[in-house]
Amino acid sequence: MTKGDLPKERTGSVDLRRMTDARVLLGRFGAGLPTRAAQSFLLDHARARQAVWSAVDWASLRANLSDLGLETVEVESEAGDRGTYIRRPDLGRKLSPASAERLAGVRPGCDVVIVVADGLSASAIDVNAVPLTRAIVERLSSRRLSIAPLILASLARVALGDSIAEIVRARIAIMLIGERPGLSAADSLGAYITYSPKAGTPDSRRNCISNIRDGGLRADSAADAVVSLVTDMLKTATSGVGLRDAVAKLPRD
Amino acid sequence: MPYKTTIEHTVFSFTDLRDLLAKATPERSGDQLAGIAADGPVERLAAQMALADVPLKTFLAEELIPADSDEVSRLIVDRHDPAAFGIISSLTVGEFREWLLRPETGQQQLEAVTCGLTPEMVAAVSKIMRLQDLISVASKREVVTRFRSTIGLKGRLSTRNQPNHPTDDSYGIAASAIDGLLMGSGDAVIGVNPVTDTVDDYVRIVALLDELRVRLSIPTQTCCLGHVTTAIKAIAAKAPVDLVFQSIAGSQKANDGFGVNLALLKEAHEAVRSLGRGPIDANLMYFETGQGAALSADANFGVDQQTMEARAYAVAREFRPLLVNTVVGFIGPEYLFNGKQIIRAGLEDHFCGKLLGLPMGVDVCYTNHADADQEDMDALLTLLCAANVNFVITVPGADDVMLNYQSLAHHDAVYCREILKRPPAPEFERWLVDVGLTDMAGRLLDAPPKLADYMADARLLGA
Numbered sequence: 038m039t040k041g042d043l044p045k046e047r048t049g050s051v052d053l054r055r056m057t058d059a060r061v062l063l064g065r066f067g068a069g070l071p072t073r074a075a076q077s078f079l080l081d082h083a084r085a086r087q088a089v090w091s092a093v094d095w096a097s098l099r100a101n102l103s104d105l106g107l108e109t110v111e112v113e114s115e116a117g118d119r120g121t122y123i124r125r126p127d128l129g130r131k132l133s134p135a136s137a138e139r140l141a142g143v144r145p146g147c148d149v150v151i152v153v154a155d156g157l158s159a160s161a162i163d164v165n166a167v168p169l170t171r172a173i174v175e176r177l178s179s180r181r182l183s184i185a186p187l188i189l190a191s192l193a194r195v196a197l198g199d200s201i202a203e204i205v206r207a208r209i210a211i212m213l214i215g216e217r218p219g220l221s222a223a224d225s226l227g228a229y230i231t232y233s234p235k236a237g238t239p240d241s242r243r244n245c246i247s248n249i250r251d252g253g254l255r256a257d258s259a260a261d262a263v264v265s266l267v268t269d270m271l272k273t274a275t276s277g278v279g280l281r282d283a284v285a286k287l288p289r290d
Numbered sequence: 291m292p293y294k295t296t297i298e299h300t301v302f303s304f305t306d307l308r309d310l311l312a313k314a315t316p317e318r319s320g321d322q323l324a325g326i327a328a329d330g331p332v333e334r335l336a337a338q339m340a341l342a343d344v345p346l347k348t349f350l351a352e353e354l355i356p357a358d359s360d361e362v363s364r365l366i367v368d369r370h371d372p373a374a375f376g377i378i379s380s381l382t383v384g385e386f387r388e389w390l391l392r393p394e395t396g397q398q399q400l401e402a403v404t405c406g407l408t409p410e411m412v413a414a415v416s417k418i419m420r421l422q423d424l425i426s427v428a429s430k431r432e433v434v435t436r437f438r439s440t441i442g443l444k445g446r447l448s449t450r451n452q453p454n455h456p457t458d459d460s461y462g463i464a465a466s467a468i469d470g471l472l473m474g475s476g477d478a479v480i481g482v483n484p485v486t487d488t489v490d491d492y493v494r495i496v497a498l499l500d501e502l503r504v505r506l507s508i509p510t511q512t513c514c515l516g517h518v519t520t521a522i523k524a525i526a527a528k529a530p531v532d533l534v535f536q537s538i539a540g541s542q543k544a545n546d547g548f549g550v551n552l553a554l555l556k557e558a559h560e561a562v563r564s565l566g567r568g569p570i571d572a573n574l575m576y577f578e579t580g581q582g583a584a585l586s587a588d589a590n591f592g593v594d595q596q597t598m599e600a601r602a603y604a605v606a607r608e609f610r611p612l613l614v615n616t617v618v619g620f621i622g623p624e625y626l627f628n629g630k631q632i633i634r635a636g637l638e639d640h641f642c643g644k645l646l647g648l649p650m651g652v653d654v655c656y657t658n659h660a661d662a663d664q665e666d667m668d669a670l671l672t673l674l675c676a677a678n679v680n681f682v683i684t685v686p687g688a689d690d691v692m693l694n695y696q697s698l699a700h701h702d703a704v705y706c707r708e709i710l711k712r713p714p715a716p717e718f719e720r721w722l723v724d725v726g727l728t729d730m731a732g733r734l735l736d737a738p739p740k741l742a743d744y745m746a747d748a749r750l751l752g753a
Binding site: 053054056057058059060061062063065067068069070074078081082085086088089123124125126127157216217218219220221222223225237239240241246247248252253254277278281 | 319323453454455456457459461462463464465466468469473485486488517519546547548549586587588622623624627657658659663664685686687688689690691692693694695696699701702704705708709
């Protein structure tokens with residue numbers, strides 16, 4: 038809820054529950070939660086744990102984005118299975134040799150590569166990746182930026198995008214990845230944007246926009262923010278914690 | 291230098307101090323991920339037995355990460371006080387454990403050796419201590435810090451009220467902060483993790499929190515947990531910044547991953563001091579740490595995650611922080627796999643921080659991909675209270691709707707105050723009585739309607 042939705046005049050006490058999705062004003066019995074609130078929490082936790090372990094419906098995502106006219110390439114990390122993926126993030130950052138071979142066949146040298154990755158929430162991709170990808174592609178295209186084929190990555194961590202971008206020789210990688218689920222938001226997407234990415238790029242060289250979902254940062258606003266970062270990075274040839282300073286030093290238009 | 295121990299004619303050998311420390315570490319997934327953990331319980335115990343015989347002096351002679359290539363190592367060497375080390379300089383790690391446990395070793399003795407201890411010594415001894423040992427010793431070490439409230443007094447427990455919101459909405463943040471205040475939470479700090487890291491949002495958030503604090507005359511501090519570079523800019527713009535926050539880790543390379551170094555932290559510390567918002571000797575910095583941070587930045591140099599965590603405390607203590615907390619279960623199951631590992635790590639971090647003189651708190655927390663739940667958090671919180679932890683973090687209903695993890699609920703703070711008898715900071719305790727939120731016995735009351743209305747009328751807040 039935004040402040041615009043709140044009544045303008047004072048009409049007695051405002052219900053805090055209208056101002057945030059956080060679990061405010063739950064009530065209590067001593068230090069304990071009311072039974073219903075306690076069990077509602079447990080149910081959400083059970084659901085979130087289930088979301089971590091499910092797989093993305095890539096076929097449906099491809100079908101829903103087919104009108105964009107982008108080729109798609111499916112890749113996976115070296116993790117092999119979900120259990121290993123959870124315990125071994127190092128493997129989730131490495132491209133499988135077969136995937137690297139597949140990417141070598143992509144025509145290199147675009148401005149931007151977009152990677153859609155499962156991360157820790159398949160439902161984030163199932164629910165939010167289509168509108169977000171569409172909104173980003175539209176904005177990049179209207180700025181006449183060239184876009185590599187859309188990469189669909191399984192068992193992937195954020196840094197997998199670095200190796201992908203390095204092989205397809207993209208100037209910027211946009212990684213759209215399922216964030217680890219919370220209780221009230223199991224479908225949050227994060228966007229990580231990196232200039233001149235290559236294997237070994239530190240996280241401080243990335244810019245991140247998180248909580249992309251209905252009820253969080255909406256796809257259109259997120260795409261505006263992502264593309265604004267892309268534009269800044271192309272102008273300054275930098276990304277990460279130094280980006281804002283670099284932008285401030287740019288000559289005014 | 292190699293180390294070895296013999297158990298029933300089997301010789302276990304360890305290539306160097308780093309290897310010995312890693313193999314002596316109680317089981318955790320992060321060291322297994324790094325490929326440095328013991329092969330099994332017997333090798334682990336052999337390492338612990340060998341470690342117990344290592345003289346404390348060895349830690350001054352054998353470097354884990356060379357000081358000429360790492361500014362954290364250099365800081366540790368530069369700040370080591372040989373005079374303070376004198377009392378314990380002849381002890382082995384095993385004898386040091388016994389010295390710590392003796393009833394004659396109290397606050398005065400522990401305080402006296404603080405600057406003679408290196409993070410590596412403290413990490414080493416913690417590896418041969420069980421939970422009860424960690425609690426027994428930490429509970430003797432009081433570390434008190436001050437700003438508007440006095441935090442860390444023995445027998446008390448402070449809380450960080452963490453009113454995060456998924457879009458940093460001013461009303462959402464205010465509503466959550468007020469919910470926490472009505473439950474009596476927030477005497478350590480009211481601190482928001484922002485979604486974005488812009489100067490404008492940072493300034494808006496600290497201004498909003500400051501207004502809430504001033505209007506209600508709350509004896510506490512506020513903080514926006516943005517990057518230190520953002521804080522420096524906000525301070526330059528004369529924003530009401532009480533505390534500068536930063537995540538830190540135990541090597542120069544890992545801190546580089548966070549976009550910080552010692553010089554930058556010093557600049558931030560001087561900047562916030564220049565605002566003069568607290569008493570002259572107020573503690574003005576807030577740091578968060580967590581086992582696994584260095585490894586996740588590929589900056590652990592083969593050192594186990596718990597020793598790397600203790601090294602982060604050397605960075606923290608350089609800046610006289612008001613608050614330091616490990617975000618113990620936040621990093622995920624690849625570093626701390628389950629409730630058992632999270633509970634032990636929380637107590638280790640608290641113990642190591644306290645011995646190094648830090649005002650140590652713990653974010654008692656876990657993520658949805660870890661094999662842990664609220665019952666594990668009940669256990670850790672109760673143990674931490676026994677250990678005299680300075681503060682914990684609480685959010686509405688244990689659910690952080692921005693960071694997507696579970697911390698403690700404001701309800702859990704009520705449990706600590708009323709069941710475990712751990713009142714908050716004395717200034718805040720008085721405030722709770724004065725505004726009618728608790729009775730004289732410290733029991734939480736339903737908010738007086740006038741106060742609830744006044745607080746809930748967040749539309750009057752700026753921003």
